Amino acid sequence: MTIRTIEVREKVMARNDELAAEVRKRLSAHHVGALNLVSAPGSGKTLLLERTLERLGDELSLAVIAGDVQTQNDADRLARHTDRLVQAVVTHGGCHLDARQVLVALEALDLQATDLVFIENVGNLVCPASWDLGETAKVVVFSVTEGEDKPLKYPKMFQQARYAVLNKIDLLPHVPFDLDLAVHHAHAVNADLRFFLTSALTGEGIEEWCDFVRACARSALPV
Amino acid sequence: MTIRTIEVREKVMARNDELAAEVRKRLSAHHVGALNLVSAPGSGKTLLLERTLERLGDELSLAVIAGDVQTQNDADRLARHTDRLVQAVVTHGGCHLDARQVLVALEALDLQATDLVFIENVGNLVCPASWDLGETAKVVVFSVTEGEDKPLKYPKMFQQARYAVLNKIDLLPHVPFDLDLAVHHAHAVNADLRFFLTSALTGEGIEEWCDFVRACARSALPV
Numbered sequence: 279m280t281i282r283t284i285e286v287r288e289k290v291m292a293r294n295d296e297l298a299a300e301v302r303k304r305l306s307a308h309h310v311g312a313l314n315l316v317s318a319p320g321s322g323k324t325l326l327l328e329r330t331l332e333r334l335g336d337e338l339s340l341a342v343i344a345g346d347v348q349t350q351n352d353a354d355r356l357a358r359h360t361d362r363l364v365q366a367v368v369t370h371g372g373c374h375l376d377a378r379q380v381l382v383a384l385e386a387l388d389l390q391a392t393d394l395v396f397i398e399n400v401g402n403l404v405c406p407a408s409w410d411l412g413e414t415a416k417v418v419v420f421s422v423t424e425g426e427d428k429p430l431k432y433p434k435m436f437q438q439a440r441y442a443v444l445n446k447i448d449l450l451p452h453v454p455f456d457l458d459l460a461v462h463h464a465h466a467v468n469a470d471l472r473f474f475l476t477s478a479l480t481g482e483g484i485e486e487w488c489d490f491v492r493a494c495a496r497s498a499l500p501v
Numbered sequence: 502m503t504i505r506t507i508e509v510r511e512k513v514m515a516r517n518d519e520l521a522a523e524v525r526k527r528l529s530a531h532h533v534g535a536l537n538l539v540s541a542p543g544s545g546k547t548l549l550l551e552r553t554l555e556r557l558g559d560e561l562s563l564a565v566i567a568g569d570v571q572t573q574n575d576a577d578r579l580a581r582h583t584d585r586l587v588q589a590v591v592t593h594g595g596c597h598l599d600a601r602q603v604l605v606a607l608e609a610l611d612l613q614a615t616d617l618v619f620i621e622n623v624g625n626l627v628c629p630a631s632w633d634l635g636e637t638a639k640v641v642v643f644s645v646t647e648g649e650d651k652p653l654k655y656p657k658m659f660q661q662a663r664y665a666v667l668n669k670i671d672l673l674p675h676v677p678f679d680l681d682l683a684v685h686h687a688h689a690v691n692a693d694l695r696f697f698l699t700s701a702l703t704g705e706g707i708e709e710w711c712d713f714v715r716a717c718a719r720s721a722l723p724v
Contacts, residue, residue: 286509318542319626319655320647347627349653371657373596373627401654403542404570404596404625423646423669424543430572431624432542434594446646452675454702479677 294409297377301384301412308389311494312397314413316435318428319401321421322445324352325478326487327396331359333488338393338495343367343383345375345400352398363387374406375399381412393495403428407435414494415439421446423453426460433467441472443487448477517632520600524607524635531612534717535620537636539658541651542624544644545668547575548701549710550619554582556711561616561718566590566606568598568623575621586610597629598622604635616718626651630658637717638662644669646676649683656690664695666710671700 305312315323324344331340340360344353345367353366365383367375380397387395397413399406403420418439420428423446429436436442442464450457457475464471474490476483528535538546547567554563563583567576568590576589588606590598603620610618620636622629626643641662643651646669652659659665665687673680680698687694697713699706 283509283513286506290506318624319651320541320644346654348656349650351650351654400627401541402625402627404623405628421646423644423672427572427574428542431569431574433571449646449672449675452672
């Protein structure tokens with residue numbers, strides 16, 4: 279049974295990779311990049327995107343595909359900050375987004391009029407690491423309340439990501455969290471990981487993050 | 502392929518349920534209860550268990566099975582607080598513990614000399630909800646930094662749990678978190694959920710939690 283499970287899983291993953299390639303092709307045809315935001319539940323992905331849309335919504339045409347296990351709460355929150363379509367994908371118990379769901383969501387977006395697509399994945403530090411969505415890059419978001427050891431305990435996610443947002447830095451005075459150690463652990467599993475330190479709540483660090491988003495929108499390639 | 506995937510998944514789950522029944526039988530034969538702690542990464546499960554072992558380690562014989570995707574960090578942290586065996590289970594990328602892993606871990610425990618088993622599951626609010634480990638009850642741990650809507654966004658976990666620990670209440674003055682609303686949301690998906698409010702960091706609420714653990718150890722049934 280184990281071998282059969284692995285076989286089926288390999289076929290599902292292979293099919294996902296084909297669909298991810300299709301996503302990548304469509305995005306590329308319109309010179310549009312896509313950032314896949316992955317994190318544990320409650321790390322602040324949605325608030326980070328709200329701040330991003332607030333600051334850049336008039337300047338850039340940013341589309342969002344918001345995945346959730348249940349509810350469209352995140353998509354509803356984001357829709358308040360943009361006139362652009364926010365595509366909600368409810369996985370109904372599924373622990374990650376897959377490329378098929380992204381491909382369907384893309385159908386509803388006018389890619390010709392889009393500068394950059396954000397994909398807000400399901401809150402889960404394990405499973406989304408294994409699924410290529412056709413994104414330009416994965417951005418792992420974690421927060422100072424989660425402990426410094428998360429990169430060591432969930433290495434695949436930090437290896438798959440090209441960028442890391444360490445969020446909720448406004449709470450640093452109130453939590454036992456060693457910032458340097460967290461960055462050290464992250465670089466131990468992925469030496470190339472580029473960090474952004476933010477507080478989506480207070481706005482600290484959001485300007486540098488927005489500069490990065492601007493660069494992604496301009497070049498369709500993360501810098 | 503989708504149908505085949507579902508078939509294989511159903512067989513895997515059915516086999517897990519058989520093994521969970523075996524776990525339950527073994528625990529029951531020794532009148533030992535097991536609490537399966539489930540949460541998102543970084544909610545404070547390990548520190549809660551450290552505090553529990555500190556306070557009750559001399560009074561009760563508490564065993565721990567600590568699951569992690571990678572590293573034995575949690576098991577090592579816990580082992581500092583107890584002379585009892587802490588069984589580390591590394592899932593090597595697996596997003597949840599399964600009953601087979603618990604059954605193997607139980608082999609190493611002297612159940613005759615055990616009052617209560619804690620199972621610290623992989624940090625993941627999605628997948629562990631679907632896996633019966635033969636536990637007496639699931640305890641969902643979440644924290645005030647994660648937002649009030651987590652019970653609505655991850656309803657299965659809050660439905661499967663009989664107890665909820667809302668941790669990090671020391672941070673309440675520093676985060677925009679409506680405690681009543683969070684409890685309201687949790688009871689909307691599971692009206693019977695009993696709450697513990699704790700700060701594993703400062704020790705607030707830990708005494709009430711320890712009274713509950715004592716009761717579980719005495720009766721082998723959560724009260």
